[in-house]
Amino acid sequence: MTHALVLKTFPAGSPRGSWPAEEFAARVREHGRGAEVVMDLAADAFLAVETSPFAPSDTSGHEAPALGAVA
Template sequence: MSAREVLGRVSAGHPRGSWPAEEKAAELTRQGQPATVVMDPETDSFLIVPKAAS
């Protein structure tokens, strides 16, 4: 995985899966900081990262 700014991290073993990460990304996006969730298999975590401009 390339180096990126990480805004948050949720364990892939969380009982609610990626939902907490998705909720945090949505909250950041509503606050004006577009974010998305990616899986980091090296750390077995869902990472909340800034959304890339398209």
């Protein structure tokens, strides 16, 4: 299972579809943070999630190695 920080949710039944979520993610990226839009099928919603070049830590607090790092 992949974990991501959900910045904001948008109903999929909106007349404009994913546009509001895409516009929100674009504003977040303008401020120097990574963001993308994904679909949550179970909740029938678009999610604006924060993206990061590093994997989030697991529940025991061990950090995953950075991309390209040798363990």
